[in-house]
Amino acid sequence: MAVKQIGIIGLGLMGGSLSLALKKTPTPYCFIGLDHNPVHCTQALELGLVDQIVDSLDAISHCDIIFLTIPVDGIITVAQQLNPTNPECTVIDLGSTKAKISEGIPQERRHFFVTAHPMTGTEKFGPTAALPDLYEDKVVVLCDLEKSGKHQQETAKQLFTEIGMKLVFMGAKEHDRHAAFISHMPHALSYALANAVMRQEDPESIVALAGGGFRDMSRIAKSSPNMWEDIFRQNKTNLIEAIEFFQKELAQCKRMVEKEEWEALNHWMKEANTLHDIL
Numbered sequence: 001m002a003v004k005q006i007g008i009i010g011l012g013l014m015g016g017s018l019s020l021a022l023k024k025t026p027t028p029y030c031f032i033g034l035d036h037n038p039v040h041c042t043q044a045l046e047l048g049l050v051d052q053i054v055d056s057l058d059a060i061s062h063c064d065i066i067f068l069t070i071p072v073d074g075i076i077t078v079a080q081q082l083n084p085t086n087p088e089c090t091v092i093d094l095g096s097t098k099a100k101i102s103e104g105i106p107q108e109r110r111h112f113f114v115t116a117h118p119m120t121g122t123e124k125f126g127p128t129a130a131l132p133d134l135y136e137d138k139v140v141v142l143c144d145l146e147k148s149g150k151h152q153q154e155t156a157k158q159l160f161t162e163i164g165m166k167l168v169f170m171g172a173k174e175h176d177r178h179a180a181f182i183s184h185m186p187h188a189l190s191y192a193l194a195n196a197v198m199r200q201e202d203p204e205s206i207v208a209l210a211g212g213g214f215r216d217m218s219r220i221a222k223s224s225p226n227m228w229e230d231i232f233r234q235n236k237t238n239l240i241e242a243i244e245f246f247q248k249e250l251a252q253c254k255r256m257v258e259k260e261e262w263e264a265l266n267h268w269m270k271e272a273n274t275l276h277d278i279l
């Protein structure tokens with residue numbers, strides 16, 4: 001069997017974890033990496049995430065499969081510049097937003113591309129954050145799949161299944177609205193929580209008194225600002241709407257405490273408890 005050439009543009013958490021996951025499968029793959037950070041290139045080679053590093057899009061354009069695992073604005077730029085030379089090439093982006101990416105791919109090359117969002121990750125970034133089991137048993141949302149070529153649809157479905165992922169299909173716009181509520185707004189809240197507490201409390205008190213709840217809720221405030229700035233920009237309208245919904249809930253909580261409506265507050269908290277009946 002000919003060894004499939006896999007190009008990975010962006011050798012951080014998502015790109016590095018993909019390589020580690022695919023290396024665990026019986027299919028032989030050769031990994032070619034591209035990253036604009038030379039330190040990440042060296043680390044990716046040392047960690048065995050890639051077999052070879054190249055320094056231009058042209059040098060990766062012959063691959064059978066190309067993953068775009070860079071921040072979402074970069075994905076649009078690269079999608080406009082990348083010109084696959086292999087007619088069967090499948091280009092898969094793993095960006096956290098989907099509508100602007102799906103629309104930003106040039107029409108004449110749209111069939112090469114599959115726009116995907118793995119609903120898994122961590123607050124860590126860079127090649128050293130890569131995990132072999134990151135994708136296992138997790139959901140990947142495949143968006144606007146009808147715009148991809150038949151071969152590219154099958155290749156993406158087979159690859160994600162091979163690394164143990166569950167496939168979900170959705171339009172890109174619908175995806176972005178769900179993602180705003182379930183992922184992007186919670187990240188905005190975590191950043192806000194971290195800043196609110198740090199502006200009122202000194203570091204010694206935070207270290208001495210931080211319990212599990214505060215640690216859980218502020219964990220994702222450690223996430224990469226470079227990555228999240230792009231996500232908030234691309235999903236601006238949905239994110240603003242999600243923040244406004246959250247503000248209404250928080251205002252309701254404040255009002256019930258101010259007015260000492262303890263029974264109503266207790267009922268409101270019981271409603272929130274039911275989230276974890278389904279999660």
Ligand SMILES: NC(=O)C1=CN([C@@H]2O[C@H](COP(=O)(O)OP(=O)(O)OC[C@H]3O[C@@H](n4cnc5c(N)ncnc54)[C@H](O)[C@@H]3O)[C@@H](O)[C@H]2O)C=CC1
Binds near residue numbers: 122
């Ligand atoms: N971190 C997470 O939990 C998740 C991230 N995603 C998406 O995956 C993508 C990658 O995220 P991570 O791997 O977490 O980020 P990361 O910061 O760990 O890795 C990104 C890598 O891309 C490189 N890079 C950035 N721009 C580049 C460019 N134009 N050309 C070449 N290299 C470039 C960086 O040097 C870095 O090594 C993003 O689009 C993000 O929205 C999707 C699901 C989960």
Ligand SMILES: O=C(O)C(=O)Cc1ccc(O)cc1
Binds near residue numbers: 095118119121122220
């Ligand atoms: O660290 C966490 O809990 C996350 O929620 C990671 C994450 C970040 C971005 C995504 O698009 C999907 C998942």
